[in-house]
Amino acid sequence: MSEIALEARNLYKVFGRNPAQAVKRLKAGETRDDVLDVGTAAVIDASFAVQRGEIFVIMGLSGSGKSTIIRMLNGLHDITDGEVTIGGDPITGIPRGRLREIRRDRVSMVFQHFALLPHRTVADNVAYPLELRGVAKADRRARAEEILAMVGLAGWGDKLPSELSGGMQQRVGIARALAADTDILLMDEAFSALDPLIRREMQEQLVELQAKLQKTIVFITHDLNEAMFLGDRIAVMRDGRIVQIGTPEDILTDPANDYVEQFVQDVDRARVLTAGNVMERPRPYVPDTGGPRAALRQMKDAYSSAAYVTDRDRKLMGIVTDRDAVKLVRKGENSLRSILKPVPQSVSQDETLMNLFVPAVESPLPLAVTDEHDRLVGVIPRVTLLAALGPGPNATEEITLPMPPLPHAEIDAALGGAESAHEASANEVPTIKAPANEGEVR
Structure with missing residues (x-):
């Protein structure tokens, strides 16, 4: 079970001449505007729990109460x-x-x-929390240099903050927080003062650091x-x-x-x-x-010229084309192994859509999606990938395969016409549970 590191229960923060009266009226159902005569309600009945090791993002427009909340979490603002x-x-x-x-x-x-x-120098800024704890000077300097290297500032310890760019100064701020070695980091609009390119770089570095430090x-x-890039979970605020x-x-x-x-x-x-958010059940x-007969039936039903082949644990082994099957x-062979071709592309179910376009274009089949054990868990047709990005002129494009599927008549001829129920049962393909957004693969 997840462990709760920090929890807020029914938080209120009112600035003004009579905060207690404002809270009483808010609890009775009055609005933020209704209580302006006795105080300004910055936070109203806010509750959440932050799990140990997660990035919990609180977001909202100016005046929504998000910065007030973070100052309540460490006692910088008294809680009403x-x-x-x-x-x-x-x-x-x-x-x-x-x-x-x-x-x-x-x-x-x-x-x-x-x-x-x-x-103070950069190193002394980073070491400041350790100085407050009475750590020896040599030890805190060594720790500061270690953390500066971690945030990409090795060799900058003897500089003054004024000699650093904005992005580098914010790295020093993060290094100082890490030097304190506390369980919880509170970050208040930490990257909003940076230009867009540096801001993105800092976001990526924070994610990398979090993967190591948890x-x-x-x-x-x-x-x-x-918020979407950084957060494991997000709390959206409006009007407190x-x-x-x-x-x-x-x-x-x-x-x-x-x-x-x-x-x-x-x-x-x-x-x-x-x-994993957009994949469909794995067909064909x-x-x-x-x-080969089971493979041909799968390709015929999916109007596809090829199918994925897996082992008994659903791990990808390769692909087979209808022509090879x-x-x-016709040769009377029952094993697919002699005609398997390598899987051209597969992606992890955790991969973001922005990294799927090239693999999707290069794959002759709907893009294979695998789990952490390399098992086939779904597929993503190109049309599904386009549709997931929202409506647009290309959202209904057909998928063009490098080789069109064989006509059904030719497949039926190879199969010898309709197969008996016994043959169909013998070659039946096991079912994989479909995700919530199941759809037919074309």
Whole structure:
């Protein structure tokens, strides 16, 4: 079972002269605008749990309350009502000294505008959390250099922050948070001050670091494409409330309301959806024990000139063409192994759509999709790949195979006409459970 690293329960934050009265009225059903006479409600009844090791993204437009929430998670903002726990321990209603210990030992923060100490070198900035803990100077310097190398800043330790570019300064901010070696990283619009190219580079580096370090990260952003790229799960905020929590695929394909639907309409789907999201059940395919007749039936039913061949564990062995299968039938042979051709392309079910276009073009069959054990779990016809990216003039293009399938009459002749029920049963192809978006392969 997943372990909860951080949890927020029914959080409210109201700025103004009478926050308690505002919360009472909000709980009674009044709106954000209704309570303006007693306070400004920045966060309203927000609840979520962050699993250990995930990147949890909170996103929304300016004024939605996302930056206020992240400051409530480490006690920078007092909580008007509700509770935050870190590893099961509350941070609300505790002495200030205990709160400082939690910030020092369990939660680090990366700010939008770097927040580096300008008079300290890069290495000293990174080592600062260790200095607060009383770590010896030589040890903290060695640790700082190690982490600087990890974020791509080896050799820059003796420079001042002013000598670095914006992207490099943000790397120092991330390195400083990593040096603290806390379980949780809070990142408030950490990349929004960077230009687009550097921003994308930093996003990719964060994903690479997370794969190695498995920190628990709460990331705040107003950029939906950034949220989709980084987040294991995303909380969408509007007017102080969380309106939907889900995976990037959930948010994109099943928006909770019109607001979320409008929000995601311009998302780059090719960077979010994966092969596993759009694949169809694997047809045409035949186990290597099925023989040429079973292969021909599969190709005939799918109007295809070739079929995938798998072993008994559904691992791909190769492809067989209808012409080669007909030759085997005419020779009276029952094994496909002598005519197998290599699989031209296959992709992992976790591969994003943006990386599927070249393989799909190069594959004479619908693109094979495999799991972590290299088993065939689905296929993606080119028309399905195009349709997954949204409606457009090419969404109904036909798939053109390098070699058209044989006429049915020629296949029937090779099979000797209608086969008996016994023969059909003997050569039956096992069924693989279809995904939710099952469709016919053409």
